Amino acid sequence: MNDRTELFTIGQLSRRTGLPVRTIRFWSDEEIILPARRSAGGYRLYDVAAVARLDLIRTLRELGLNLETVRRVLDRQDTVADVARAHAEALDAEIRVLQLRRAVLRSVARRASTTEEMRLMHKLAQLSAQERQHIIDDFVDHTFAGLDPDAPGAHIARKMRLMPAELPQDPTADQVDAWVELAELVADEAFRQRVRQMAVAGAEPVDQPRPYDHEAVLEHGGDAVAAGITPDSAEGQAALGRIIDARTPVDERVRLAGELETFTDRRVERYWQLMGVVNGLPPFSPGAAAFEWLIAALRAHR
Structure with a gap:
């Protein structure tokens, strides 16, 4: 029997690949790898292709891919390049979350924050960029609703909407603090009404130049x-x-x-x-x- 025709039990695969028997058996139960045939005693036997397949599965799993993604790669529904690209993006998102957590913890440590403050800061800091911008957009929509977009003071609304509320990839504790304070500020009804008052007044035509510099x-x-x-x-x-x-x-x-x-x-x-x-x-x-x-x-x- 040569390498191409040699068959292996799960125990032999384990010794050859270094993978635990229980892991190989689980992957086989999930049909990630399939036996070439069974022995007379009913034991699963695997060919040399299973050895190569196990090496690939282990590599993909060590990269953090779940079994369903691994299955799609092995079944050639997804290419390794596609999976790698998607996984790299997922890792970027995970790194970003960890960076935000670190920034929040630094801010909490510096401020000696209470448990409630820490919970709020953590919640706000983990909002996606789209969710953070939505908070600002909601504030601007409420404040400038019904006002002429071409009115003299309309540039304030445009400026407020265009200024992104996006934390950087690795925010400082000051930036986390600022974002938390900003989110609380735009949610304050008294503040919203005050800005609304300014917006309505700013929409009025200016009759004369201001007499000061x-x-x-x-x-x-x-x-x-x-x-x-x-x-x-x-x-x-x-x-x-x-x-x-x-x-x-x-x-x-x-x-x-x-x-x-x-x-x-x-x-x-x-x-x-x-x-x-x-x-x-x-x-x-x-x-x-x-x-x-x-x-x-x-x-x-x-």
Whole structure:
């Protein structure tokens, strides 16, 4: 008898391949490998092709493929290349989940989070990219529903929708924290109503140019906040004069203060800061405090 005609019992296959007897018997019961014939005593006998088949099965199983996928490969319903490609994609997804778990654990360790916080962070961090974007899309749809997409303030909706809420492949603890805070923020009904108010106001046509320069507010208003200058002080009013024309009438100042108040909200500013962290963008200097100071200074004119 030569190698091509030699037959092996399960025990002999085990010794030849190094696979446990119970594993070979299980694969045979599942008809992943089939005996060439049975002995007079009813024992299953396998030919040399079964040895090669077992080597391939072991390799595919070590790569993590389930038995049904292995069966399709062996039956040539799928090519090894197709299976390898699909499995590589599955491994990428698994690695991503592990990276997210690691980031969550780092964040929990840093924050000394409670069990409930850890559960929430873990749940949110494992959302797919599509599910994360759906949270933002739902927020934008609710906020800007019924507004003219060509209205002056519509660019805010477009910007909110286009800014992806996608965590990177290996997020930092800061990015996980930012995503959790962001998800909680857009789910807050008071925040949604506040942004809706801003959106409706922003959709109104602008009758006149604004009587101030944005950068001037950040510079002089920001300096006043940093220096602790109160808006109603003489020094504060002098700073105000560097932002708007000192001859601006009181009623115009009051009107401008109301308009600015509509579009000034630290939580909205926080939204953009969190989006920046999630997307790995350079941080920007917050400006809401400077505009709040300006609003108070406009109303404090004597």
